[in-house]
Amino acid sequence: MPASSPYSPSSSAFSAVVDRLRGDGCVFAEDEARLLFSAASAPSDLDALVERRAAGEPLEHVVGWAEFCGLRIAVDPGVFVPRRRTEFLVRQAAARAPAEPVVVDLCCGTGALGAALAALRPGAEVHAADADPAAVACARRNLAGLGGRVYAGDLYDPLPRGLRGRVDVLAANVPYVPTGEIGLLPGEARDHEARSALDGGPDGLDVLRRVSAAAADWLAPDGLLLSETSVRQAPAAAAIAAADGLAVRVAADEEADTAVVVATAPNG
Ligand SMILES: C[S@@+](CC[C@H](N)C(=O)[O-])C[C@H]1O[C@@H](n2cnc3c(N)ncnc32)[C@H](O)[C@@H]1O
DSSP, rough: OOOTTTTSTSSSSHHHHHHHHHHHHOTTTHHHHHHHHHOOHHHHHHHHHHHHHHHTHHHHHTTTTTEEEEEEEEOOSSOOOOOEEEEHHHHHHHHOOOOOEEEEEEEEEETTTHHHHHHTTTOOOOEEEEOHHHHHHHHHHHHTTTTEEESSOOOTTTTTTGGGGTTEEEEEOOOOEEEEEGGGSSSHHHHHHHHTTOEEEEHHHHHHHHHHHHEEEHHEEEEEEEEOOOOOOOHHHHHHHHHHTTTEEEEGGGGGEEEEEEEEEETO
């Protein structure tokens, strides 16, 4: 929106939006108002965006993008919003990946992890997959300019067979919220992200179990599986990968309450 617009951030309209967001419990009302103003192409758009945000839709769905590892990642309605804490997984992966790695972003959502790894490791060959058609469409947009390929289907099923034994980085930020804790999530997640993007079964680790069980078939000899969990879940997640014969270590970021299980194939 041009700065001369009556809806520019210096206007009374800006203050009105800030007040509205604040009144609806928004903590960072000024920052959010700025983003809503820049996402609107006309005053009527702005009103609609403010209404959606005030009704509790995640800001990223309303403006259509999220910042992740310094990139602007498109986020379509209903698709899991990439969390800033997951940048920790990306940093762990980028620090250990070989030059020009073959990357698979499994359970990719928007494809944020694949996009970030492609940006950090030039020459990366990026593949991504998700079961949710909305996520697949979104990831295709995010990875198109990076040469990434995105497949639709259950876990490894849609990946090209030729990737078997060639994957240097298997980044799998799978759903890991225990079923009984879904109700404790903020409404933004509970009401606006697909249940299948959140629910990891009774202990939150059901999807990770399936990913870990087949990881050795896909990893290159020194390839890495990286999967995010909460700090509390990390010992159980590490035990799952170890029971599958993988060599495991856990990297934890206690402040962000996030952990990453980093596992290598037995011959790695
Ligand atoms: C927690 S979200 C993470 C998305 C993305 N990796 C990120 O960090 O932003 C989990 C994703 O896994 C996908 N998913 C869940 N079960 C799956 C399955 N069995 N096969 C493929 N994708 C699955 C969901 O659709 C969702 O996009």
